[in-house]
Amino acid sequence: MDGFWVQVLIALVAGACGAGVVLAASTGRRRTAPAPLPQQPAPAPPVQAQLVQVRPQDRWLHDVRRCEQAVQRAAQAVEAVSSAQARQQLHAVVRRMDAELPNVRALAELGRGLTSTGSDEEVLHRVRGQLEDAAVRFGMVTDHVLEAVVELVADPDLNRVHHQVVVLRDQFPLLRPMSAVFGPTSESAPARTLLPAA
Numbered sequence: 155m156d157g158f159w160v161q162v163l164i165a166l167v168a169g170a171c172g173a174g175v176v177l178a179a180s181t182g183r184r185r186t187a188p189a190p191l192p193q194q195p196a197p198a199p200p201v202q203a204q205l206v207q208v209r210p211q212d213r214w215l216h217d218v219r220r221c222e223q224a225v226q227r228a229a230q231a232v233e234a235v236s237s238a239q240a241r242q243q244l245h246a247v248v249r250r251m252d253a254e255l256p257n258v259r260a261l262a263e264l265g266r267g268l269t270s271t272g273s274d275e276e277v278l279h280r281v282r283g284q285l286e287d288a289a290v291r292f293g294m295v296t297d298h299v300l301e302a303v304v305e306l307v308a309d310p311d312l313n314r315v316h317h318q319v320v321v322l323r324d325q326f327p328l329l330r331p332m333s334a335v336f337g338p339t340s341e342s343a344p345a346r347t348l349l350p351a352a
Contacts, residue, residue, distance in 0.1 A: 213282075214262040214269075217289040221258045224292040225251045228299040240306055243319045247299060250326050251292060257329050258292075261285050284330060291328040298322055 229248045235241040265281040302318045305311075 212266070214265045214285065217285045218258055218262045220289040221255060221292040224289075224296040225255060228296040231300050231303045235303055235306060237306070237310060237312065240310075240312055240315045243315060244299060244302065247295065247319060247322045250323070251295060251328065254288075254326075254328050258285070258288050261288070261329070288329050291325070295322060295325060295328065 225248065228251060229245075232241055232244040232248055235244060261281065261284060265278065265285060268278050268281060298318070299322070302315055302322075305318075306315055
């Protein structure tokens with residue numbers, strides 16, 4: 155019997171060793187390659203060595219954006235009005251403002267074109283003044299629309315709103331005519347006379 159138990163014991167040890175080898179081999183096959191470490195970005199060169207390409211600010215576009223934002227602010231304020239009649243009257247003002255935006259954009263394009271061709275400084279100055287004036291006037295009309303909306307919320311008086319809309323409509327057109335830009339200055343403007351009928 156002693157020989158039998160020795161053989162059983164040897165068989166158990168051999169089986170355990172074999173199982174250990176198989177287990178180690180199978181885990182080694184399943185082990186994946188370690189994930190590569192993320193690469194660190196290269197250090198940035200010193201600020202002095204960087205060449206920064208900065209486009210010069212488009213001074214013509216700035217005033218166009220001011221006008222567009224004024225129209226958007228006015229439209230958003232009018233949308234908050236609960237009275238349909240008051241909202242409709244105030245929308246008429248916003249539509250008039252919006253209708254003048256293409257003229258503002260055309261004026262900015264004109265100024266940009268004159269700048270690139272190196273045109274007369276006096277004309278450029280007048281175009282610039284016209285565009286700045288338009289931005290101010292758009293902002294003022296928007297401020298009046300906002301005031302009307304606030305007053306309407308505080309005291310819903312449709313007659314007062316109608317009166318304010320009439321006053322605002324009298325402010326249009328917000329842009330002066332192009333003759334103010336290209337026409338002769340007032341000191342040197344020749345007197346205009348009507349031609350006699352033939």
